[in-house]
Amino acid sequence: MMLAAIWAQDEQGTIGKKNRLPWHLPNDLKFFKQMTEDNTIVMGRKTFEGMGSRPLPNRQTIVMTRDKDYQAQGVIVFHTIEEVLDYAKTFTGITFIAGGSAIYEDFLPHCDVLYRTLIHHTFEGDAKFPIVSWDDWTLINLSEGEQDEENHYAYQFETYQRKVSSEQIN
Template sequence: MISFLWAEDENRLIGKDNDLPWRLPADLKYFKETTMGHAIVMGRKTYESIGRPLPGRTNIILTHDSNYKQEGCLVLNSKQELLNWAEQNDSEVFITGGSEIFKLFIDEVDQLYVTKIHATFEGDTYFPILNWDDWTLISEKKGLKDEKNPYDYFFQMYKRK
């Protein structure tokens, strides 16, 4: 099963200068809890913005560079390689960015985990446009707003119809 996991603002913004445009520790905790024990897939630039493999997960980097290597990560070079790996290895594989990787798997994704942040930010990277008519909201939980998480935000999960 292929799932997307991301956070976005009201304008579908997901990134700024290869980083998140906001500080929202509760979303990072949600990311960790949701993906723990599963495979996470990211492009090379997203991986390099994190700078290390995330513990407790199979870290997969998708890149066209067949010479690219990172200790502690599985490096794959094509969409088909990842689909083959997913079929053989994991019940749920999380695509975690960036924008180009989301676009690449938009027709294969089965579930969406999105943190909708009710604010707008400056940035340079947007989530691809989805046809929301193809999706059913199956859960929504309001995140706790406090001094460390200063925005209204919701954790939503969708399944493809």
């Protein structure tokens, strides 16, 4: 099972405003597409609806909701963390956790890898990424994003891998 979180945040941990991204950074959207295509993405209902209630092409979308009657075309609807973890155990690719805040918080303890785009700017927003215990993670890749006429902010792509504790080895 491979579970990974993928997100972009500003320097204050802001990830959203009214269920949308508070910035326009096309290169981060390209990165998200490149990483998640042919894999599965998991998001909460509000995040899904903030994207226009449509699944992204070339990936399986799982929408998490407490609403037992919720349905959306072209997606799998799950109501519990366990359902997603069971799915991830049988899926051969990567199951990406893609927001919002509560979904990240629920799944962070289960993630093996974190893909964070850190934007060197601050934005107004109403959603923050949960606190990460960075001592549990090792930075395995860091690359500076390219600023240009479409990508106005300095940013970097970071990949972290969970450290293996002695309890996990034994």
